[in-house]
Amino acid sequence: xxxxxxxxxxxxxxxxxxxxxxxxxxxxxxxxxxxxxxxxxxxxxxxxxxxxxxxxxxxxxxxxxxxxxxxxxxxxxxxxxxxxxxxxxxxxxxxxxxxxxxxxxxxxxxxxxxxxxxxxxxxxxxxxxxxxxxxxxxxxxxxxxxxxxxxxxxxxxxxxxxxxxxxxxxxxxxxxxxxxxxxxxxxxxxxxxxxxxxxxxxxxxxxxxxxxxxxxxxxxxxxxxxxxxxxxxxxxxxxxxxxxxxxxxxxxxxxxxxxxxxxxxxxxxxxxxxxxxxxxxxxxxxxxxxxxxxxxxxxx
Ligand code: CP
Ligand code: NVA
Numbered sequence: 001x002x003x004x005x006x007x008x009x010x011x012x013x014x015x016x017x018x019x020x021x022x023x024x025x026x027x028x029x030x031x032x033x034x035x036x037x038x039x040x041x042x043x044x045x046x047x048x049x050x051x052x053x054x055x056x057x058x059x060x061x062x063x064x065x066x067x068x069x070x071x072x073x074x075x076x077x078x079x080x081x082x083x084x085x086x087x088x089x090x091x092x093x094x095x096x097x098x099x100x101x102x103x104x105x106x107x108x109x110x111x112x113x114x115x116x117x118x119x120x121x122x123x124x125x126x127x128x129x130x131x132x133x134x135x136x137x138x139x140x141x142x143x144x145x146x147x148x149x150x151x152x153x154x155x156x157x158x159x160x161x162x163x164x165x166x167x168x169x170x171x172x173x174x175x176x177x178x179x180x181x182x183x184x185x186x187x188x189x190x191x192x193x194x195x196x197x198x199x200x201x202x203x204x205x206x207x208x209x210x211x212x213x214x215x216x217x218x219x220x221x222x223x224x225x226x227x228x229x230x231x232x233x234x235x236x237x238x239x240x241x242x243x244x245x246x247x248x249x250x251x252x253x254x255x256x257x258x259x260x261x262x263x264x265x266x267x268x269x270x271x272x273x274x275x276x277x278x279x280x281x282x283x284x285x286x287x288x289x290x291x292x293x294x295x296x297x298x299x300x
């Protein structure tokens with residue numbers, strides 16, 4: 001059966017741990033599973049980290065990445081997603097896509113004979129969550145028993161972080177404004193994934209209290225630009241600043257997938273301060289991408 005990476009839960013807990021372990025193996029130990037193969041990278045939205053880290057990961061595994069912008073491919077405009085994937089699988093060992101609607105990667109995976117990788121959709125961002133886990137594991141040794149706070153919007157990054165956290169045995173606490181948080185059903189789904197736990201509320205001080213890692217992300221994800229003014233109003237009071245960070249555990253770290261908007265979701269003093277790990281987190285995107293691609297390429 002062809003394996004895909006559309007959400008973190010596409011992995012079992014054991015597979016997730018293996019992917020993270022592969023991500024930390026030296027490149028030379030991964031035996032170039034993409035030797036002589038192509039990997040298509042289709043982007044319907046802008047990217048810095050995801051494009052660059054995926055291209056480098058493909059090269060490190062011996063493959064050749066081909067980047068294409070969404071306008072050029074025209075998913076469901078120039079031709080249906082299914083036709084695109086049926087053609088690309090004739091050229092490439094894997095196809096990766098950053099899409100507006102998650103249903104597009106679902107439809108691609110439903111017909112693909114090669115792995116399809118979600119490079120961010122409106123629902124999830126699994127490659128980001130793998131990198132987040134790598135950064136936190138390096139910091140804490142293990143996520144088991146740790147408390148992770150998320151302050152802000154329950155978006156694609158938040159959902160994937162929740163999956164990875166619970167699967168690795170951590171407690172995740174979401175603080176989101178009313179109407180922008182996970183549903184009770186979603187919290188139950190996350191909590192049921194493995195030994196970790198998920199909780200949600202609306203008070204940032206509650207979520208951050210005693211937490212070992214504090215995460216946030218933009219209040220306005222790509223595709224939500226029309227809501228920018230409304231969202232700035234709704235999320236006022238959800239800025240991660242020094243005063244909020246002082247409620248976290250001693251030596252707590254601050255994390256953000258980037259791009260970040262200083263003065264909105266995070267204060268400059270935090271993102272550019274000593275507790276911030278955002279740059280090593282960004283660098284971990286390449287290692288996580290390499291681990292995920294190696295796993296999908298059959299490395300064990
Ligand atoms: N964090 C992340 O996915 O960044 P890019 O949008 O730059 O790829
Ligand atoms: N939630 C953000 C993440 C960007 C990497 C977005 O979807 O735009």
